[in-house]
Amino acid sequence: MTIQNNALPTARKPLDMRRFLDDWAMLLAAIGVFVLCTLLIDNFLSPLNMRGLGLAISTTGIAACTMLYCLASGHFDLSVGSVIACAGVVAAVVMRDTDSVLLGVGAALVMGLIVGLINGIVIAKLRVNALITTLATMQIVRGLAYIFANGKAVGVSQEAFFVYGNGQLFGVPVPILITIACFLFFGWLLNYTTYGRNTMAIGGNQEAALLAGVNVDRTKIIIFAVHGVIGALAGVILASRMTSGQPMIGQGFELTVISACVLGGVSLSGGIGMIRHVIAGVLILAIIENAMNLKNIDTFYQYVIRGSILLLAVVIDRLKQR
Amino acid sequence: MQAQTATQQHNIGGSLRFNGIGKSFPGVQALANISFVAHPGQVHALMGENGAGKSTLLKILGGAYIPSSGELQIGEQTMAFKSTADSIASGVAVIHQELHLVPEMTVAENLFLGHLPARFGLVNRGLLRQQALNLLKGLADEIDPHEKVGRLSLGQRQLVEIAKALSRGAHVIAFDEPTSSLSAREIDRLMAIIARLRDEGKVVLYVSHRMEEVFRICNAVTVFKDGRYVRTFENMGELTHDQLVTCMVGRDIQDIYDYRARERGEVALQVERLLGPGLREPVSFQVHKGEILGLFGLVGAGRTELLRLLSGLERQTEGRLVLHGQELTLRSPRDAIGAGVLLCPEDRKKEGIMPLASVGENINISARSAHSTLGCLLRGDWERGNADKQIKALKVKTPTAGQKIMYLSGGNQQKAILGRWLSMPMKVLLLDEPTRGIDIGAKAEIYQIIHNLAADGIAVIVVSSDLMEVMGISDRILVLCEGVMRGELPRDQANESNLLQLALPRQRVADAAN
Numbered sequence: 001m002t003i004q005n006n007a008l009p010t011a012r013k014p015l016d017m018r019r020f021l022d023d024w025a026m027l028l029a030a031i032g033v034f035v036l037c038t039l040l041i042d043n044f045l046s047p048l049n050m051r052g053l054g055l056a057i058s059t060t061g062i063a064a065c066t067m068l069y070c071l072a073s074g075h076f077d078l079s080v081g082s083v084i085a086c087a088g089v090v091a092a093v094v095m096r097d098t099d100s101v102l103l104g105v106g107a108a109l110v111m112g113l114i115v116g117l118i119n120g121i122v123i124a125k126l127r128v129n130a131l132i133t134t135l136a137t138m139q140i141v142r143g144l145a146y147i148f149a150n151g152k153a154v155g156v157s158q159e160a161f162f163v164y165g166n167g168q169l170f171g172v173p174v175p176i177l178i179t180i181a182c183f184l185f186f187g188w189l190l191n192y193t194t195y196g197r198n199t200m201a202i203g204g205n206q207e208a209a210l211l212a213g214v215n216v217d218r219t220k221i222i223i224f225a226v227h228g229v230i231g232a233l234a235g236v237i238l239a240s241r242m243t244s245g246q247p248m249i250g251q252g253f254e255l256t257v258i259s260a261c262v263l264g265g266v267s268l269s270g271g272i273g274m275i276r277h278v279i280a281g282v283l284i285l286a287i288i289e290n291a292m293n294l295k296n297i298d299t300f301y302q303y304v305i306r307g308s309i310l311l312l313a314v315v316i317d318r319l320k321q322r
Numbered sequence: 323m324q325a326q327t328a329t330q331q332h333n334i335g336g337s338l339r340f341n342g343i344g345k346s347f348p349g350v351q352a353l354a355n356i357s358f359v360a361h362p363g364q365v366h367a368l369m370g371e372n373g374a375g376k377s378t379l380l381k382i383l384g385g386a387y388i389p390s391s392g393e394l395q396i397g398e399q400t401m402a403f404k405s406t407a408d409s410i411a412s413g414v415a416v417i418h419q420e421l422h423l424v425p426e427m428t429v430a431e432n433l434f435l436g437h438l439p440a441r442f443g444l445v446n447r448g449l450l451r452q453q454a455l456n457l458l459k460g461l462a463d464e465i466d467p468h469e470k471v472g473r474l475s476l477g478q479r480q481l482v483e484i485a486k487a488l489s490r491g492a493h494v495i496a497f498d499e500p501t502s503s504l505s506a507r508e509i510d511r512l513m514a515i516i517a518r519l520r521d522e523g524k525v526v527l528y529v530s531h532r533m534e535e536v537f538r539i540c541n542a543v544t545v546f547k548d549g550r551y552v553r554t555f556e557n558m559g560e561l562t563h564d565q566l567v568t569c570m571v572g573r574d575i576q577d578i579y580d581y582r583a584r585e586r587g588e589v590a591l592q593v594e595r596l597l598g599p600g601l602r603e604p605v606s607f608q609v610h611k612g613e614i615l616g617l618f619g620l621v622g623a624g625r626t627e628l629l630r631l632l633s634g635l636e637r638q639t640e641g642r643l644v645l646h647g648q649e650l651t652l653r654s655p656r657d658a659i660g661a662g663v664l665l666c667p668e669d670r671k672k673e674g675i676m677p678l679a680s681v682g683e684n685i686n687i688s689a690r691s692a693h694s695t696l697g698c699l700l701r702g703d704w705e706r707g708n709a710d711k712q713i714k715a716l717k718v719k720t721p722t723a724g725q726k727i728m729y730l731s732g733g734n735q736q737k738a739i740l741g742r743w744l745s746m747p748m749k750v751l752l753l754d755e756p757t758r759g760i761d762i763g764a765k766a767e768i769y770q771i772i773h774n775l776a777a778d779g780i781a782v783i784v785v786s787s788d789l790m791e792v793m794g795i796s797d798r799i800l801v802l803c804e805g806v807m808r809g810e811l812p813r814d815q816a817n818e819s820n821l822l823q824l825a826l827p828r829q830r831v832a833d834a835a836n
Contacts (some may be wrong), residue, residue, distance in 0.1 A: 159603045193698045201687055204676035211635065211673050212742060213659035213688045271678040 066311030074270025087235030092245030118227020165240030203270025336397025415487030477508030587611030600627025616796030733764025
């Protein structure tokens with residue numbers, strides 16, 4: 001008894017420090033990287049480059065918001081890159097055939113929803129491993145994208161569609177606004193709704209969550225369904241920016257998104273994850289990539305550097321847990 | 323160090339001495355100052371209730387835990403095991419309840435895992451088979467070395483594990499509850515093998531709850547209690563069954579249960595001919611409002627399985643449940659929770675808590691959807707208010723509701739889970755080993771909480787393997803044995819021998835008598 005009473009107050013301080021680091025370290029690191037680039041690289045802070053950086057963040061950032069939910073619940077989703085490509089293609093094809101932007105965007109989102117539902121149902125109800133399930137749907141959806149597009153990019157001519165990718169509001173590009181909205185919305189959702197808390201509970205201890213009365217299967221299905229829809233939204237925005245639906249786009253994108261989340265501090269084994277982790281990870285990856293481009297670093301070296309940063313972040317995370 | 327001991331293993335011999343072994347975990351002293359000697363050519367039983375420290379001691383012996391104090395001695399040599407590999411290299415083999423075999427590999431491969439007879443990385447299959455046959459000879463002649471371990475019976479797997487221990491030249495062999503999942507015939511064979519090991523001059527440690535086995539095979543018994551050494555009996559001839567039981571449970575802590583007689587209300591939950599996984603015969607009983615019903619039995623009696631059926635974790639195959647006069651159908655834990663039948667599971671870490679989440683989160687998780695706007699938007703005032711209310715009411719020792727629950731002691735984690743259910747409408751509370759691994763002070767507080775709930779008209783079902791606990795808090799005790807309901811004892815008729823009599827498997831008692 002006495003041991004406990006003595007231990008608590010002393011244990012509290014280092015814990016709070018660690019908690020603070022866990023919560024904010026990566027976001028501070030992102031700001032640090034930003035400041036460093038500002039000081040060291042000419043033109044980094046130029047409006048044109050900032051705009052480019054913001055747009056580079058947008059696709060990853062939007063998809064990472066819902067990938068956070070997959071990871072926090074102890075799963076992940078490899079199909080998101082294919083969903084992005086397929087959503088762009090579906091939107092372009094439907095608009096070409098119906099001339100309706102609304103139908104095009106709607107069809108793309110419904111496609112994302114269906115893929116997400118399939119992922120979720122197979123993973124939750126049939127208890128198939130998420131890696132295998134989404135590896136399969138990744139290939140299926142990629143194939144469908146090529147089939148719908150007949151193997152080549154599908155151009156879009158509807159002006160109204162370009163608002164999503166190239167429009168501006170108060171001088172800020174629409175994709176960046178949507179990304180910020182996603183960060184705010186999904187950050188709020190995670191902390192202030194039963195759905196968000198149940199997601200964390202499932203990732204923290206699925207058995208205990210089940211025994212506490214959480215509807216584990218339904219929550220998982222929703223997680224993947226929402227992820228599918230948001231992935232499709234990112235695909236629509238990308239297609240709008242490029243004024244075409246391209247079936248080959250987004251190869252390896254799922255790994256970039258997962259890297260960003262993990263880099264920011266989201267745990268791959270579930271139960272740990274916050275929206276600021278996601279924001280930090282997405283920012284750091286995008287800033288470094290942008291800086292490397294400005295410095296004209298060869299693409300091949302960029303791969304090596306990006307991989308090394310991810311490895312370093314994960315190793316630091318491991319060491320922190322000791 | 324390791325290489326050195328490995329080369330010396332053939333001349334390891336003599337007694338196994340525990341000299342003042344202690345082991346503490348943060349907040350818990352699991353073992354304190356354990357000293358005794360187990361002699362070669364003898365089977366030495368370790369007995370005690372669950373949580374007495376037997377398993378911790380075996381883990382230290384096996385190198386899985388490093389003792390916080392004291393030392394191990396085999397013969398003249400002092401051992402300081404840093405890993406299981408050290409322990410194995412020093413001639414120690416611990417045969418665990420969960421066997422450490424690879425089911426998808428063959429018996430022969432399992433036997434020589436880690437040192438397969440090979441040349442340039444190519445396994446010599448003929449030699450492997452021959453060596454495996456040599457090892458199994460006289461131990462389990464019927465086992466084909468090329469059979470996959472997954473296809474063997476549990477008893478056969480255990481023999482493979484024993485053969486593996488012998489192949490490494492083990493001098494000290496410790497069995498942890500070896501008979502808990504064996505058939506009567508397999509037990510007989512195991513006993514014969516243990517007798518052989520004894521006659522070959524090995525040091526055999528034998529952990530078991532089964533009295534008759536201890537009296538049948540062992541030459542000495544050491545009794546543990548609450549992580550402390552109580553006594554070693556060297557002369558089994560003069561030891562009686564009752565003496566041993568008294569030594570195991572003997573203590574005077576009646577007052578921590580703080581039993582107060584209560585009014586028994588009408589029937590809360592009626593269980594009629596319930597059958598499901600883990601139950602061999604249909605089970606019927608009822609529990610009344612305001613009653614504390616104890617469920618006693620040995621490991622494998624089906625108590626936890628019964629609670630899993632009542633909490634909707636497993637589906638019943640037959641029978642029906644009536645709760646407060648209404649038929650209750652359970653398809654999932656959600657159904658049971660919705661009906662007010664709430665379970666505090668046995669394994670808190672695995673099934674109870676979300677370790678990374680805060681204490682408040684762990685308390686609020688179940689009740690929150692009823693207290694949120696539109697069933698999904700959390701209400702901050704309720705979230706904070708309820709967490710603080712439960713923490714205060716149950717005296718959960720935590721700096722704040724925001725503390726991660728993994729940093730709390732077992733007793734406080736258990737209180738937080740009770741707080742989770744106290745936030746819900748409750749009719750029946752199911753407690754599975756509510757005080758396992760919890761220190762005595764927190765135990766008394768938990769008993770207090772249970773009594774208060776019963777006084778408020780909740781029907782409480784408590785599963786426990788702690789005899790004193792069951793007798794101390796229950797109004798009535800049901801005894802299960804190997805998936806069969808064996809009897810019911812009112813509080814005033816329940817005593818140790820009555821309960822054990824019902825809980826011990828009958829056939830084995832008969833076997834032991836012969």
